[in-house]
Structure formats: C-alpha cells, structure tokens
Amino acid sequence: MxxxxxxxxxxxxxDGETLQRTFLQQYKFSLAATRVTKLLKQWVLKSGTATCLITQQISSENNQSQDQYFVESEKNFDCKERQQTRKLDTVFNVALKVKNVASSVERLSRSGVKVLRPVEKYSDKFGEISxxxxxSCIGNVVHTLIQDDEYSGIFLPGFNPVDSVHNNVSSEETLAPTLVTHFDHVTFACNCGDTNHILEWYSKCFGxxxxxxxxxxxxxxxxxIDTEDIGVRLKAFEYWKCAETGLSLGSHPExxxxxxxxxxxxxxxxxVDTFLHDHDGAGIQHVGLHTEDIVKTVSCLSENGVQFAExxxxxxxxxxxxxEICDIGQDVDILRKNGILVDAEADPGETTDGSQSxxxxxxxxxxxxxxxxxxxxxxEIIQRVGARGFGSGNITAxxxxxxxxxNNQEKSDAS
Incomplete structure (x- = not known):
C-alpha cells in the first residue's frame, strides 16, 4: 500500500454525527478515534492511509478560548472573498507530515507565509508530536504541519482510540479489504486568473x-476544457523532493x-463559479480517493447509497x-453499467511502479x-494502472x- x-x-x-455515519456506512471507513472538548466534537475515520478528521464546533461563545489543534475555517477566508456570514460545511485543512516542523515554519515565515499557530509540542503515553x-494562499485553506516520527498513537495526543465494536461491522467485514487505499489528489477551485499566483506560492513556499x-x-x-457547456482551466503541481527550499515531506513525496x-x-x-458562490470563496472542491478495484468499489458504494454524477x-x-477499453482488458458493459470512465492516455515516462509498460x-x-x-x-473515486497524470478524455467527461x-438540479429547483 x-x-x-x-x-x-x-x-x-x-452536523458531524451525520457525516461520520455517512463515511462509516456508505464509504466503509473505520472509526479510529474521537475527541470531545468544550468547543468541539471530532471523529477520526480511516480507510487504508486515507484519514479524514471531521470537526463539529459545539460552541464559540468564548472568543478567548482556543483549541490546541483547531483553527476556525470561517475566519480564514481572505477579506475580499468572504462576503457572507452564513455557516457553511467545508473541507479546509490538508495536514502534511514533515520531517522538522520548527525549521519548516521558520522557512515559511521568511517567505511571508502567515503562521496561524506557532510550533507547539503535545504528548501522551504513545509519544510526542510537534x-x-x-x-495557504487559497481561500480558507490551511495546512497543519505535523512531525510525528516519535509518536505511535492512532492519530494525535488527546484523541481516544475506538475499538472495532463501535464500528458496527462483523468480523468478516473487519477482515475484508478496504474500498479505498489512500488520497490520490486534492483539487482546489479558485478565482479566474489566480492559477499562476497559486502555482508560484506553492513553488516558493512549499517547494x-x-x-x-x-x-x-x-x-x-x-x-x-472550452465547450458549449464547460469552460474550465486546470493546472497541477506536486512536491519536488529536489527543491532547495520549502517543506521536507518524508519518504513518499510522489x-x-x-x-x-x-x-x-x-x-x-x-x-467552478457555482463552488465559489456556494462556498463564499475559493477552497477545496474535491479529493480523489484511490482504489485497487474501482468496479467493485463503485458497485459497493452505489449499493450503500452513495450518489454519483453519471x-x-x-x-x-x-x-x-x-x-480503447478492450485493448486494456476491461469489459465495456461492466464499465457502462457502473458509469466508470477509462482513459489510456497517460503522461509519457515511467509508470508508478517504475516499469515501462x-x-x-x-x-x-x-x-x-x-x-x-x-x-x-x-x-472522486480513482484507480491508477501505471498512469501518473489525468487522461484528457476522462477530464472532459x-x-x-x-x-x-x-444543470438538472437548477431545472428541478426552478420547477
């Protein structure tokens, strides 16, 4: 893995209770840990190495009170973006493992990055983290930087582990392989014309x-993608282990x-405009979850009640x-039945396992x-077989x- x-x-x-049940019952994540304070309820859900932290604020009455980990998402929009005062559900924090938090923060500060929480250390019987x-320069997005090489606990200090009994699964299901194995990518929706600035920021600050x-x-x-019904520009970036500046992100930066x-x-x-309007600004639009068997995963998710955009x-x-589908050994009828898209147009170069196939x-x-x-x-549910990029045909579809x-939802709302 x-x-x-x-x-x-x-x-x-x-409503964290409802969302965590959705991940447990529909996506078959496991509940790994929980945490309750005067301000927050939190649930940690895992599938393979993909870990989701669901946070629900209970109270924000005491503005002087701060949680040791949480930075309120609503306050992190740039002033020019945040126009409304309504509460919103959002995915706002991509937490990254780093080799040395102190040196990373020092470099980021010199680059002009706003530090929302300075370096702190926390510990319990499983060890210590920094x-x-x-x-981030994008909307309400933040990055928690975590140095946990001296920590063996399930998540972070202060979180209470949850045993399998609380996951409402049978012993057979506990032994079954997970539906998704890891995070594949994160996609941000941003304002028109901001792409190059974002690329420059992450290159300079994060390497x-x-x-x-x-x-x-x-x-x-x-x-x-410039068609009658879609007008979107996409650009991608990844961690460069040879960067002379930025973060030091561990052993698998690819x-x-x-x-x-x-x-x-x-x-x-x-x-994209719909996201910016409904989200009150730029932010995380979707996260790709990798699976080793997308036909099985999509079929199971559909049976569990997950709704897909067909x-x-x-x-x-x-x-x-x-x-194209036949050439790669897939069954067209099965893919059509499950609404799965296939693209054999991958980036030139080596495959993810280093082979030349x-x-x-x-x-x-x-x-x-x-x-x-x-x-x-x-x-997004995604399965890669050697491909590192994103196929042009799939992206458009x-x-x-x-x-x-x-469009269909707008018509339904108008009727």
Missing part, C-alpha cells in the same frame, strides 16, 4: 513544482498531487472508446455528487457529468 505525506484531511461541518498551522496533467496540456495555458481549477473568463455559469450517455460510443498505463474514475447541502465539495448534474 502506498504511503502518503498527507497526514489527514479535515472537514468542518455543522505541530503548527499555516495559511512544489508544476507537472503536465496529460500530453494535451499547454505549458502556458494549462489543460483547457503521492502528493494538487490540482487547481478556474473558470474561463466570459463563459457563463459553470461548476457520465454523458454517449461516452462509451465515442469513436475509439470501445476499442505503456500499453498498461491507464486510469479509471468517477465523481460523486456533492456531500453537503450546497454544491461545493464532492469525492468527468467535469461534464458534474455540470449535467448541476
């Missing part, structure tokens, strides 16, 4: 670098992939698509519908599936 430099991804929601929180999404991407303009999505100018309403009806009849390099994907009551955050869902 692939290790990850992402320690956890944090949700801040109004932790700090810094503000990350641009990588081509696929062979159809233009080095200057990014991967552009697992960190960030994607930026912005609407094209003068294109009319689309899903691909265009014509996807499987596009010129060459049938042959271009005929086996492909990826399969599917988007869920939004998890919250507004059209903001959703999940995936984004079109979300746009079709939003």
């Amino acid at each position: 692939e290790d990850s430099c992402v320690h956890h991804v944090e949700f801040c929601v109004r 932790i700090a929180v810094v503000k 990350m670098r641009r990588f081509m999404i696929n062979s159809d991407e233009d080095s200057e303009n990014g991967f552009v 697992s960190i992939k960030f994607v930026i999505a912005e609407a094209l100018p003068n294109q009319g309403p689309n899903q 691909p265009p009806y014509t996807y499987y009849t596009e010129v060459g698509k049938y042959e 271009p005929n086996l390099r492909y990826l399969m994907q599917k988007f869920t519908k939004p998890l919250f009551d507004r059209n903001t955050f959703f999940l 995936l984004w079109r599936s979300v746009q079709a869902y939003l």
